[in-house]
Amino acid sequence: MRKIKLYTIIYVVLFVFATVQVLVEFAGFDYWTGLVAILALSAVKAVLVAGYYQHLVHEPRSLTALMVGSLFVALVLTTAAAFSIM
Amino acid sequence: MTEDAHAENGHDGLPPQTAVKRWLVTTNHKDVGILYIVTSLFFLVFGGVLALLMRVELWTATQTVIAPGAYNETVSAHGLIMIFFFISPFAFGFANYVVPLQIGAEDLSFPRLNALSYWLYLFSGLLFGTSFFLGGTFSGGWTMYAPLNMPAYTPTVGGTTAVLALMLFVASVTVSSVNFLTTMHRQRAEGLTTLKLPLFSWTILLTVWMMLFAFAALLAALLILASDRIVGTVYFQATEGGSLLWAHLFWFFGHPEVYIVFFPALGIMAECFQTFCGRRIVGRKWFIAAMVLVAIQSFFVWMHHMFLTAISLEIKTLFMATTIGISLPFDLMVFALIYTMVKGKIRYTTPFLFSFGALVLFIIGGITGVFLGAVVLDYEFRGTYWVVAHFHYVMVGGATALFGGLYYWYPKITGRMYDEFLGKVHFVLYFVGFNLLYFPMFVAWETPRRVFEYHQSFVAWHQLASIGGFVLAAGFLVMFYNLYKSLFAGEEVDGNPWEYASSAEWSVSSPPPFENFPGLPSYGDGRLRFLTPGRGGEVADGGTATGDDALDAAADPATESDRPQSDGGTVTAEAARPEIARDETADTALPDAEAEEEHPDHASYWPLAIGLSAYVTFLGLSGIRMDTAMYPALTGVGLVMGAFSFVGLGRESFHVPEMAVAERWPFEGVENGKLGMWIFLASDVVLFGSLIGSYVFIRVAYGWTAWHVVPHDPIPGLINTYLLLTSSFTVVLALVAAKRESTRGLVASLGATVAFGVGFLYNKGIEWQELFHEGTTVGSSVEASTFFLTTGLHAAHVIIGLLIALFMIAQALKGAYLGEEGSRKVEYFGLYWHFVDIVWLFLFPLFYIL
Numbered sequence: 001m002r003k004i005k006l007y008t009i010i011y012v013v014l015f016v017f018a019t020v021q022v023l024v025e026f027a028g029f030d031y032w033t034g035l036v037a038i039l040a041l042s043a044v045k046a047v048l049v050a051g052y053y054q055h056l057v058h059e060p061r062s063l064t065a066l067m068v069g070s071l072f073v074a075l076v077l078t079t080a081a082a083f084s085i086m
Numbered sequence: 087m088t089e090d091a092h093a094e095n096g097h098d099g100l101p102p103q104t105a106v107k108r109w110l111v112t113t114n115h116k117d118v119g120i121l122y123i124v125t126s127l128f129f130l131v132f133g134g135v136l137a138l139l140m141r142v143e144l145w146t147a148t149q150t151v152i153a154p155g156a157y158n159e160t161v162s163a164h165g166l167i168m169i170f171f172f173i174s175p176f177a178f179g180f181a182n183y184v185v186p187l188q189i190g191a192e193d194l195s196f197p198r199l200n201a202l203s204y205w206l207y208l209f210s211g212l213l214f215g216t217s218f219f220l221g222g223t224f225s226g227g228w229t230m231y232a233p234l235n236m237p238a239y240t241p242t243v244g245g246t247t248a249v250l251a252l253m254l255f256v257a258s259v260t261v262s263s264v265n266f267l268t269t270m271h272r273q274r275a276e277g278l279t280t281l282k283l284p285l286f287s288w289t290i291l292l293t294v295w296m297m298l299f300a301f302a303a304l305l306a307a308l309l310i311l312a313s314d315r316i317v318g319t320v321y322f323q324a325t326e327g328g329s330l331l332w333a334h335l336f337w338f339f340g341h342p343e344v345y346i347v348f349f350p351a352l353g354i355m356a357e358c359f360q361t362f363c364g365r366r367i368v369g370r371k372w373f374i375a376a377m378v379l380v381a382i383q384s385f386f387v388w389m390h391h392m393f394l395t396a397i398s399l400e401i402k403t404l405f406m407a408t409t410i411g412i413s414l415p416f417d418l419m420v421f422a423l424i425y426t427m428v429k430g431k432i433r434y435t436t437p438f439l440f441s442f443g444a445l446v447l448f449i450i451g452g453i454t455g456v457f458l459g460a461v462v463l464d465y466e467f468r469g470t471y472w473v474v475a476h477f478h479y480v481m482v483g484g485a486t487a488l489f490g491g492l493y494y495w496y497p498k499i500t501g502r503m504y505d506e507f508l509g510k511v512h513f514v515l516y517f518v519g520f521n522l523l524y525f526p527m528f529v530a531w532e533t534p535r536r537v538f539e540y541h542q543s544f545v546a547w548h549q550l551a552s553i554g555g556f557v558l559a560a561g562f563l564v565m566f567y568n569l570y571k572s573l574f575a576g577e578e579v580d581g582n583p584w585e586y587a588s589s590a591e592w593s594v595s596s597p598p599p600f601e602n603f604p605g606l607p608s609y610g611d612g613r614l615r616f617l618t619p620g621r622g623g624e625v626a627d628g629g630t631a632t633g634d635d636a637l638d639a640a641a642d643p644a645t646e647s648d649r650p651q652s653d654g655g656t657v658t659a660e661a662a663r664p665e666i667a668r669d670e671t672a673d674t675a676l677p678d679a680e681a682e683e684e685h686p687d688h689a690s691y692w693p694l695a696i697g698l699s700a701y702v703t704f705l706g707l708s709g710i711r712m713d714t715a716m717y718p719a720l721t722g723v724g725l726v727m728g729a730f731s732f733v734g735l736g737r738e739s740f741h742v743p744e745m746a747v748a749e750r751w752p753f754e755g756v757e758n759g760k761l762g763m764w765i766f767l768a769s770d771v772v773l774f775g776s777l778i779g780s781y782v783f784i785r786v787a788y789g790w791t792a793w794h795v796v797p798h799d800p801i802p803g804l805i806n807t808y809l810l811l812t813s814s815f816t817v818v819l820a821l822v823a824a825k826r827e828s829t830r831g832l833v834a835s836l837g838a839t840v841a842f843g844v845g846f847l848y849n850k851g852i853e854w855q856e857l858f859h860e861g862t863t864v865g866s867s868v869e870a871s872t873f874f875l876t877t878g879l880h881a882a883h884v885i886i887g888l889l890i891a892l893f894m895i896a897q898a899l900k901g902a903y904l905g906e907e908g909s910r911k912v913e914y915f916g917l918y919w920h921f922v923d924i925v926w927l928f929l930f931p932l933f934y935i936l
Contacts, residue, residue, distance in 0.1 A: 004822060011815040018807045018930075022800050025935045031791065038931045046924045053818050053920045055913075062752035063764050070768035073299045073385060074775020081334040081779060082786045084389060084397035085327060 010052050017041050098600050099687035111689040113197035114600065118204050119183030120499065125208055126176035133167035136160050138559060141552035147542050157538045158225035165228025170255050171211045173485055177350035178262065180491050181290045183499060187591035187598060188287045190275025190607030191745065195268040195758045198690050198740060199261050205697025206258035213701055214251035220244035220709065227536055232322035232332035237315055246315045247708035249308060254700055256305045260769055263298040266290065268762045274749040277609030284589040285367065288374055289353030292381040293346050300342035302769045306776030307335035310875065316711060319864050319871035321780065326868055327787030330395055331780055337388040344480065345384045351484035352419065354491035355441040359423055362438035363430025364586045373422045376415035383412040393464040402461050409459035416452060436509030440490025443517050444483055451479030454528065469535055475527035482520065496569065497583045501596045502576030508568035515561030522554025590614050606747065692735035699728035736893055763914045767921050774925050777879065778932065781872040795934065796862060796873040802853045803934035806846050807926065813842035814923045817916045824909035829898060836895045843888045850881055873933050880929055883922045890915055
């Protein structure tokens, strides 16, 4: 039952963060401030889902390293390609 | 399989090797390896004939034999066939056969997926071959540069078929990568730590890691290209960096691909140098470290293929430095191989000659490549025959070692020795033909690539090259004759025909028994031993696997510390404990009465059926925009066949054993199925990352803030976020219910997941329909294309998830998936579903808000 309670709390947090993302859009922040805030909220949500719903917090760290590594590969492609035309 | 069928077949549930049926249903790694080798040799001949056609055309400086368009097709198809359908699959034939033997595994972790990889490979190659008959195959070069890859320039149905064939090939590679990584990290014999892996296995391990990430980027590129050609998106024809985007995606795959092709060859060179010099490779640990470094660096050099494009000078300079940097570890490996020869005593057998030849050719290819890594020189050489000569010295240089591998493992695979004299004749023809073919290209380097007309002053050099091409081809006639003749008339060999071979495949009979080993392999006190648990933990000597005995008689320069070893760990009392051994007996089908009763089945038709379905589906898709009902009908038939086959695969009872005692670093405590799913998801991260990266790249080129977000309102996207988050929550509840053995809870939770998923798709459908009514279509702007394709691919993931969930509900209603063990499949499905959720968490802000 404790597990279900934890999962429910996380679900509520995810729900609220999704709503906040849209509110940030309408809050009238500077564009780049809003962008950073919205993407940061997405990142936090992703970490919560991966950590608790996919149980990465309870798995060996090597699995986390695997996923972080693949994300790093995608980021290298994205940032270097974008930088090449700036 | 029924008892009768077992009686009819062997105890492994497979027909004998002489029966055609055997090769259609087998999932055994050795069978699959042979299938890979034979099929890849067929594609070698296919691509080789195309090469000879080119050399005939290039005999004179003007167009003569092949029509201009056909020449373009020939050049493109030759490159694509050799790189995708020959070299890597050839190497993976050996990997399939040898790696499980070298690491002490009975088979790969997922035997049916291994068979599926093969069938997807075969049908992708057949699909590519079919493309010739659909108005002509792709003719824009093997690099498929944009905008040449657009229908405006390559308009044939066959061109699209070729693109889809490559997508199918990538699917095969991805399945294979997941399988090999799971196997090599989870099924190594006790004591065989990662560092102690034989060098061929090391190179395969690094190769599959590179494949996992590099091919995901290629898949993204091909998905976008297929979408541009079939659906009508406008990524690569976008003026906002469309052609540069292709180059980035393609070369992000393309440069690691060079090492993906070369590393297995390097592994064979290392094995052959050790075996035929009679000593362990010099600086083994440094050799391994250099390979690891190259594998990592390979993802940081891709822009040296783009020095002639409009990318900034700063990034060109940076990538020039990284390119020079990647040559340094290779220097170390080359010197290690040379010094191994110096310190050992060489036996000039055919495998060694090919391995040595590969080293020489690679050195020439490597040095000439450094020129291309320098920005200023590349301005001059790019697009000329210098590049053609250089990469053939590297790529075909690598293939040279693979042919050495074919001779090296031929006695192991067939149980008979090849004809040594004919082998050497092959080598001489090969080496002379190779250099006669490719070296003149360095001299006539100003000849433009991919063009059938060139300056008259180069005629003699090109004629020399054409003669070389035919000499090279003649060598292969000798090889095929030798291999065929030896199959029946070759001298029979025992387990190890090579005096100083030291890896584990040589410790068993030739060919090896079905289960590979006579007991549970274990490395203790530096030797390979087989624990025979059914007889109370008795230990059998693994024979020659350490090579120590043999090396007592080895070359005098070899000291004790230099000898080849299979570097075992420590044999512990635990390893030989009878109770652990008995567990292993039940799980690994060791020759034990209990295991005999279980009849582990190694036969399945479903991998073949899925491969055939994919062929039919992709063939239909390639012409679906044509004004004929045939292509949509083919697509429909293929999809129905695919659905039927996947359900068949899912329902089939198939025993996949996990080794009870094994080295599993760094994934101890993660069972095979779960690790396989995580590795697949890692590749999916790169796939979606590449698509999102493409969006970011085009938006940067367009002007980030000038970009128009396609949906007018973020609220439908927010509602979909709520729906997916809720569906993730219900999947978690499904797992809890499964662990509590509540069928009702499990079915209800999965049912809710399906309902929320359908709601997500319905909401998306409404949103898309509104956009279409407003005149916003997939091809109306690059903003619309990125929106529809990226969110569409995500929706496709949702649909696949829903189909799996529906299948699981049907199974759950019959009482499946309950308890700790049974709930694992629910957990694996959850991993996938949550990943789809996570992707949406980024798509929502990027495509609806920002």
